[in-house]
Amino acid sequence: MSNLKDVASLAGVSISTVSLALNGRKVNAATRERVIDCARRLKYVPSRIGRSLNTGRSETVCLLVMTQAGLHDVFETSLMYFFLQGVLRVLDRQNYSLRLEVKSHDDLDLKNYFAQVVGDQSLDGIILVPQFLRDYFFLEFLRDAEFPYVVLQPARFGDRVNLVDIENAYGGRLVGQLFARCEYRRVAMINGPERNIDAIERERGFFEALKEAEITQTAKFYGDFTIVSGLNAMAELASFRPDAVFCANDYMAAGAIKFLTESGIRIPDDVAVVGYDNNDISIGVVPALTTVDNRLNEAGECIAEALLELIKGNKDLVHRSLVPALVERRSHADSRGSGKSLTAEASKPVER
Helix, strand or coil: CHHHHHHHHHHHHHHHHHHHHHHHCCHHHHHHHHHHHHHHHCCCCCCCCHHHHHHHHCEEEEEEEECCCCCCHHHHCCCCHHHHHHHHHHHCCCEEEEEEEECCCCCCCCCHHHHHHHHHHCCEEEEEEEEEECCHHHHHHHHHHCCCCCCCCCCHHCCCCCCCECCCHHHHHHHHHHHHHCCCCCCEEECCCCHHHHHHHHHHHHHHHHCCCCEEEEEECCCCCCCCHHHHHHHHHHHHHCCCCEEEEEHHHHHHHHHHHHCCCCCCCCCCEEEEEEEEHEEEEEEEEEECCEEEEEEEEHHHHHHHHHHHCCCCEEECCCCEEEEECCCCCCCCCCCCCCCCHHHHCCEE
Protein backbone atom coordinates (compact mmCIF):
# COMPACT_ATOMS: atom_id res chain seq x y z
CA MET A 1 0.00 0.00 0.00
CA SER A 2 1.41 3.39 -1.02
CA ASN A 3 2.07 6.15 1.50
CA LEU A 4 2.80 9.89 1.59
CA LYS A 5 6.49 9.29 0.91
CA ASP A 6 5.67 7.37 -2.29
CA VAL A 7 3.40 10.17 -3.52
CA ALA A 8 6.04 12.80 -2.69
CA SER A 9 8.71 10.86 -4.55
CA LEU A 10 6.59 10.47 -7.69
CA ALA A 11 5.46 14.11 -7.63
CA GLY A 12 8.96 15.41 -6.92
CA VAL A 13 7.93 17.41 -3.86
CA SER A 14 8.34 17.13 -0.11
CA ILE A 15 6.10 15.02 2.14
CA SER A 16 4.83 18.19 3.82
CA THR A 17 3.80 19.62 0.44
CA VAL A 18 1.86 16.43 -0.33
CA SER A 19 0.11 16.70 3.03
CA LEU A 20 -0.80 20.34 2.43
CA ALA A 21 -2.07 19.63 -1.09
CA LEU A 22 -4.22 16.67 -0.09
CA ASN A 23 -5.72 18.53 2.87
CA GLY A 24 -6.73 21.57 0.84
CA ARG A 25 -4.14 23.90 2.35
CA LYS A 26 -2.38 26.75 0.56
CA VAL A 27 -0.34 25.20 -2.26
CA ASN A 28 0.38 26.29 -5.82
CA ALA A 29 -2.51 25.12 -8.05
CA ALA A 30 -0.24 23.31 -10.51
CA THR A 31 1.53 21.53 -7.64
CA ARG A 32 -1.76 20.50 -6.10
CA GLU A 33 -2.96 19.02 -9.39
CA ARG A 34 0.31 17.11 -9.81
CA VAL A 35 0.13 15.74 -6.27
CA ILE A 36 -3.49 14.67 -6.67
CA ASP A 37 -2.70 13.02 -10.00
CA CYS A 38 0.22 11.10 -8.48
CA ALA A 39 -1.87 10.05 -5.50
CA ARG A 40 -4.55 8.77 -7.87
CA ARG A 41 -2.02 6.84 -9.97
CA LEU A 42 -0.59 5.21 -6.83
CA LYS A 43 -4.12 4.57 -5.49
CA TYR A 44 -3.09 6.33 -2.31
CA VAL A 45 -5.83 6.47 0.35
CA PRO A 46 -5.28 9.08 3.10
CA SER A 47 -5.42 7.79 6.66
CA ARG A 48 -8.44 9.20 8.49
CA ILE A 49 -6.57 8.88 11.78
CA GLY A 50 -3.57 10.71 10.41
CA ARG A 51 -5.74 13.43 8.92
CA SER A 52 -7.52 13.81 12.25
CA LEU A 53 -4.21 14.28 14.05
CA ASN A 54 -3.18 16.84 11.45
CA THR A 55 -6.40 18.89 11.43
CA GLY A 56 -7.63 18.36 14.99
CA ARG A 57 -10.95 17.14 13.59
CA SER A 58 -12.55 13.71 13.53
CA GLU A 59 -14.33 14.42 10.22
CA THR A 60 -17.39 12.74 11.68
CA VAL A 61 -20.71 14.28 12.66
CA CYS A 62 -23.70 12.77 14.42
CA LEU A 63 -27.36 12.88 13.46
CA LEU A 64 -29.32 12.40 16.67
CA VAL A 65 -33.05 11.68 16.63
CA MET A 66 -34.85 12.25 19.93
CA THR A 67 -37.70 9.84 20.68
CA GLN A 68 -40.20 9.25 23.46
CA ALA A 69 -41.21 5.88 24.84
CA GLY A 70 -44.61 4.66 23.70
CA LEU A 71 -44.97 7.09 20.80
CA HIS A 72 -44.50 6.48 17.09
CA ASP A 73 -41.63 8.37 15.48
CA VAL A 74 -40.03 9.22 12.14
CA PHE A 75 -38.49 5.77 11.71
CA GLU A 76 -41.93 4.27 11.08
CA THR A 77 -42.21 6.18 7.79
CA SER A 78 -39.87 6.82 4.86
CA LEU A 79 -39.34 10.48 5.76
CA MET A 80 -36.04 9.98 7.53
CA TYR A 81 -34.66 8.38 4.38
CA PHE A 82 -35.20 11.54 2.33
CA PHE A 83 -33.70 13.76 5.02
CA LEU A 84 -30.69 11.45 5.36
CA GLN A 85 -30.17 11.52 1.60
CA GLY A 86 -29.70 15.27 1.71
CA VAL A 87 -27.39 15.16 4.73
CA LEU A 88 -25.19 12.44 3.25
CA ARG A 89 -24.95 14.17 -0.14
CA VAL A 90 -23.29 17.19 1.47
CA LEU A 91 -21.12 15.23 3.91
CA ASP A 92 -19.83 12.91 1.18
CA ARG A 93 -18.64 15.88 -0.85
CA GLN A 94 -16.59 17.04 2.16
CA ASN A 95 -15.31 13.53 3.01
CA TYR A 96 -17.21 13.53 6.30
CA SER A 97 -18.70 10.45 7.93
CA LEU A 98 -22.11 10.32 9.59
CA ARG A 99 -22.99 8.57 12.83
CA LEU A 100 -26.71 7.95 13.30
CA GLU A 101 -27.99 7.69 16.86
CA VAL A 102 -31.37 7.56 18.58
CA LYS A 103 -31.92 8.68 22.16
CA SER A 104 -35.04 8.72 24.29
CA HIS A 105 -35.96 11.72 26.43
CA ASP A 106 -36.51 9.17 29.17
CA ASP A 107 -32.88 8.01 29.07
CA LEU A 108 -31.51 8.62 32.57
CA ASP A 109 -28.00 8.90 31.15
CA LEU A 110 -28.83 11.69 28.67
CA LYS A 111 -26.73 14.34 30.43
CA ASN A 112 -23.69 12.09 30.41
CA TYR A 113 -24.26 11.32 26.73
CA PHE A 114 -24.01 14.98 25.76
CA ALA A 115 -21.03 15.50 28.04
CA GLN A 116 -19.30 12.68 26.17
CA VAL A 117 -20.31 14.14 22.78
CA VAL A 118 -18.58 17.39 23.68
CA GLY A 119 -15.63 15.93 25.52
CA ASP A 120 -14.34 12.82 23.75
CA GLN A 121 -13.45 14.54 20.43
CA SER A 122 -14.94 11.72 18.35
CA LEU A 123 -17.40 14.15 16.75
CA ASP A 124 -16.96 17.55 15.13
CA GLY A 125 -20.65 18.48 15.37
CA ILE A 126 -24.19 17.22 15.78
CA ILE A 127 -27.51 17.51 13.91
CA LEU A 128 -30.48 17.28 16.27
CA VAL A 129 -33.95 16.08 15.20
CA PRO A 130 -36.39 16.66 18.07
CA GLN A 131 -39.91 15.29 17.72
CA PHE A 132 -41.85 16.02 20.90
CA LEU A 133 -42.44 18.89 23.32
CA ARG A 134 -39.96 18.08 26.05
CA ASP A 135 -37.14 19.75 27.95
CA TYR A 136 -34.23 20.27 25.54
CA PHE A 137 -31.78 21.28 28.27
CA PHE A 138 -28.84 20.06 26.22
CA LEU A 139 -29.20 22.89 23.68
CA GLU A 140 -27.94 25.35 26.27
CA PHE A 141 -25.18 22.92 27.23
CA LEU A 142 -24.00 22.62 23.61
CA ARG A 143 -24.13 26.39 23.15
CA ASP A 144 -22.16 27.09 26.32
CA ALA A 145 -19.56 24.50 25.29
CA GLU A 146 -19.33 26.18 21.85
CA PHE A 147 -19.89 22.78 20.25
CA PRO A 148 -21.23 22.98 16.67
CA TYR A 149 -24.87 21.89 16.39
CA VAL A 150 -27.97 22.63 14.29
CA VAL A 151 -31.58 21.74 15.14
CA LEU A 152 -34.24 20.74 12.60
CA GLN A 153 -37.30 22.48 13.99
CA PRO A 154 -39.18 25.77 14.38
CA ALA A 155 -37.89 28.80 16.23
CA ARG A 156 -39.99 27.89 19.29
CA PHE A 157 -36.70 26.70 20.81
CA GLY A 158 -35.54 30.30 21.18
CA ASP A 159 -33.70 33.06 19.35
CA ARG A 160 -30.27 31.78 20.41
CA VAL A 161 -30.58 28.30 18.90
CA ASN A 162 -28.98 27.21 15.60
CA LEU A 163 -31.85 25.89 13.51
CA VAL A 164 -33.24 25.03 10.10
CA ASP A 165 -37.01 25.51 10.12
CA ILE A 166 -39.13 23.54 7.63
CA GLU A 167 -42.06 25.90 8.32
CA ASN A 168 -44.72 23.37 9.27
CA ALA A 169 -47.14 26.10 10.34
CA TYR A 170 -46.88 27.71 6.91
CA GLY A 171 -47.54 24.33 5.30
CA GLY A 172 -50.68 23.86 7.39
CA ARG A 173 -51.76 27.37 6.40
CA LEU A 174 -51.46 26.42 2.71
CA VAL A 175 -53.98 23.63 3.23
CA GLY A 176 -56.39 25.89 5.15
CA GLN A 177 -56.20 28.46 2.34
CA LEU A 178 -56.84 25.72 -0.25
CA PHE A 179 -59.98 24.59 1.61
CA ALA A 180 -61.21 28.20 1.77
CA ARG A 181 -60.57 28.66 -1.95
CA CYS A 182 -62.52 25.47 -2.72
CA GLU A 183 -65.37 26.73 -0.49
CA TYR A 184 -65.38 23.72 1.82
CA ARG A 185 -67.40 24.57 4.93
CA ARG A 186 -67.28 21.40 7.04
CA VAL A 187 -63.63 20.63 7.59
CA ALA A 188 -61.81 17.98 9.63
CA MET A 189 -58.19 17.36 10.55
CA ILE A 190 -56.49 14.06 11.31
CA ASN A 191 -53.36 15.08 13.17
CA GLY A 192 -50.33 13.30 14.58
CA PRO A 193 -49.61 12.84 18.32
CA GLU A 194 -50.67 15.83 20.44
CA ARG A 195 -47.15 16.56 21.70
CA ASN A 196 -45.38 16.04 18.37
CA ILE A 197 -43.81 19.33 17.26
CA ASP A 198 -44.57 18.87 13.55
CA ALA A 199 -48.20 18.07 14.36
CA ILE A 200 -48.55 21.09 16.64
CA GLU A 201 -47.16 23.47 14.04
CA ARG A 202 -49.22 22.08 11.15
CA GLU A 203 -52.39 22.29 13.23
CA ARG A 204 -51.61 25.85 14.26
CA GLY A 205 -51.17 27.10 10.71
CA PHE A 206 -54.17 25.16 9.40
CA PHE A 207 -56.67 26.45 11.96
CA GLU A 208 -55.34 30.00 11.73
CA ALA A 209 -56.15 29.96 8.00
CA LEU A 210 -59.62 28.49 8.66
CA LYS A 211 -60.33 31.19 11.24
CA GLU A 212 -59.32 33.91 8.78
CA ALA A 213 -61.68 32.36 6.20
CA GLU A 214 -64.47 32.15 8.82
CA ILE A 215 -64.75 28.38 8.48
CA THR A 216 -66.20 27.37 11.84
CA GLN A 217 -67.60 23.87 11.36
CA THR A 218 -64.54 21.82 12.21
CA ALA A 219 -63.55 18.54 13.82
CA LYS A 220 -60.23 17.06 14.86
CA PHE A 221 -58.90 13.62 15.68
CA TYR A 222 -55.40 12.55 16.69
CA GLY A 223 -53.57 9.65 15.06
CA ASP A 224 -49.93 8.61 15.13
CA PHE A 225 -48.74 9.24 11.56
CA THR A 226 -49.42 5.62 10.46
CA ILE A 227 -51.83 4.33 7.79
CA VAL A 228 -53.86 2.38 10.36
CA SER A 229 -54.35 5.44 12.56
CA GLY A 230 -55.56 7.43 9.54
CA LEU A 231 -58.10 4.73 8.73
CA ASN A 232 -59.34 4.57 12.33
CA ALA A 233 -59.50 8.35 12.65
CA MET A 234 -61.53 8.64 9.44
CA ALA A 235 -63.96 6.08 10.79
CA GLU A 236 -64.39 8.21 13.93
CA LEU A 237 -64.92 11.35 11.85
CA ALA A 238 -67.46 9.78 9.46
CA SER A 239 -70.44 10.92 11.54
CA PHE A 240 -69.24 14.53 11.22
CA ARG A 241 -69.63 14.21 7.42
CA PRO A 242 -66.83 16.59 6.43
CA ASP A 243 -66.49 18.21 3.01
CA ALA A 244 -62.71 18.00 3.29
CA VAL A 245 -60.12 16.33 5.52
CA PHE A 246 -56.55 17.49 6.13
CA CYS A 247 -54.29 14.64 7.24
CA ALA A 248 -51.03 15.75 8.85
CA ASN A 249 -49.02 13.26 6.81
CA ASP A 250 -49.47 11.22 3.64
CA TYR A 251 -49.60 7.88 5.44
CA MET A 252 -52.64 8.88 7.49
CA ALA A 253 -54.17 10.32 4.31
CA ALA A 254 -53.73 6.91 2.65
CA GLY A 255 -55.56 5.32 5.57
CA ALA A 256 -58.36 7.88 5.33
CA ILE A 257 -58.69 7.25 1.58
CA LYS A 258 -58.86 3.50 2.19
CA PHE A 259 -61.74 3.90 4.66
CA LEU A 260 -63.65 6.32 2.43
CA THR A 261 -63.22 4.17 -0.68
CA GLU A 262 -64.29 0.99 1.09
CA SER A 263 -67.31 2.88 2.46
CA GLY A 264 -68.43 3.91 -1.02
CA ILE A 265 -67.61 7.58 -0.44
CA ARG A 266 -66.20 9.27 -3.54
CA ILE A 267 -62.98 11.31 -3.48
CA PRO A 268 -63.06 14.21 -4.15
CA ASP A 269 -66.75 14.39 -5.20
CA ASP A 270 -68.06 13.66 -1.69
CA VAL A 271 -64.98 14.35 0.45
CA ALA A 272 -61.65 15.96 -0.39
CA VAL A 273 -58.50 14.56 1.23
CA VAL A 274 -55.18 16.42 1.50
CA GLY A 275 -51.98 15.05 3.02
CA TYR A 276 -48.57 16.36 4.04
CA ASP A 277 -44.96 15.46 3.12
CA ASN A 278 -45.28 14.59 -0.60
CA ASN A 279 -43.63 11.21 -0.17
CA ASP A 280 -43.89 8.22 -2.49
CA ILE A 281 -47.27 7.02 -1.22
CA SER A 282 -48.94 10.25 -2.40
CA ILE A 283 -48.82 9.12 -6.03
CA GLY A 284 -49.55 5.48 -5.18
CA VAL A 285 -53.05 6.06 -3.82
CA VAL A 286 -56.18 6.56 -5.93
CA PRO A 287 -56.93 9.32 -6.56
CA ALA A 288 -53.42 10.80 -6.48
CA LEU A 289 -53.04 12.81 -3.30
CA THR A 290 -52.91 16.58 -3.05
CA THR A 291 -50.28 17.25 -0.42
CA VAL A 292 -47.64 19.63 0.94
CA ASP A 293 -44.04 19.12 -0.08
CA ASN A 294 -41.91 19.77 3.01
CA ARG A 295 -38.65 19.51 1.02
CA LEU A 296 -36.92 17.24 3.51
CA ASN A 297 -34.20 16.29 1.05
CA GLU A 298 -33.25 19.96 0.69
CA ALA A 299 -33.57 20.39 4.44
CA GLY A 300 -30.96 17.65 4.90
CA GLU A 301 -28.59 19.45 2.56
CA CYS A 302 -29.24 22.80 4.20
CA ILE A 303 -28.67 21.57 7.74
CA ALA A 304 -25.48 19.69 6.83
CA GLU A 305 -24.07 22.73 5.04
CA ALA A 306 -24.87 24.93 8.03
CA LEU A 307 -23.20 22.50 10.44
CA LEU A 308 -20.04 22.25 8.35
CA GLU A 309 -19.82 26.05 8.26
CA LEU A 310 -19.97 26.10 12.07
CA ILE A 311 -17.31 23.40 12.27
CA LYS A 312 -15.05 25.46 10.02
CA GLY A 313 -15.32 28.46 12.33
CA ASN A 314 -18.46 30.37 11.39
CA LYS A 315 -19.64 32.18 14.54
CA ASP A 316 -22.94 33.53 13.17
CA LEU A 317 -26.17 32.15 14.56
CA VAL A 318 -27.83 29.78 12.09
CA HIS A 319 -31.46 30.68 11.34
CA ARG A 320 -32.53 29.25 7.99
CA SER A 321 -35.95 28.46 6.63
CA LEU A 322 -37.30 26.27 3.83
CA VAL A 323 -40.76 27.21 2.63
CA PRO A 324 -43.04 24.20 1.91
CA ALA A 325 -45.09 24.03 -1.27
CA LEU A 326 -48.62 22.87 -2.03
CA VAL A 327 -48.71 20.14 -4.69
CA GLU A 328 -52.18 19.86 -6.23
CA ARG A 329 -53.24 16.48 -7.62
CA ARG A 330 -56.68 14.82 -7.84
CA SER A 331 -57.91 14.34 -4.28
CA HIS A 332 -59.58 17.75 -3.96
CA ALA A 333 -62.36 19.31 -6.02
CA ASP A 334 -60.62 21.91 -8.17
CA SER A 335 -57.49 19.85 -8.92
CA ARG A 336 -56.15 19.99 -12.43
CA GLY A 337 -53.96 16.98 -11.74
CA SER A 338 -50.82 18.89 -12.72
CA GLY A 339 -48.79 18.08 -9.61
CA LYS A 340 -47.29 21.55 -9.95
CA SER A 341 -45.97 23.34 -6.89
CA LEU A 342 -47.94 26.51 -6.17
CA THR A 343 -45.25 28.15 -4.06
CA ALA A 344 -42.79 29.85 -6.38
CA GLU A 345 -40.52 31.01 -3.60
CA ALA A 346 -40.02 27.41 -2.45
CA SER A 347 -37.27 26.81 -4.98
CA LYS A 348 -34.47 27.61 -2.58
CA PRO A 349 -33.76 28.07 1.14
CA VAL A 350 -34.68 31.42 2.64
CA GLU A 351 -32.22 32.76 5.20
CA ARG A 352 -33.51 34.93 7.99
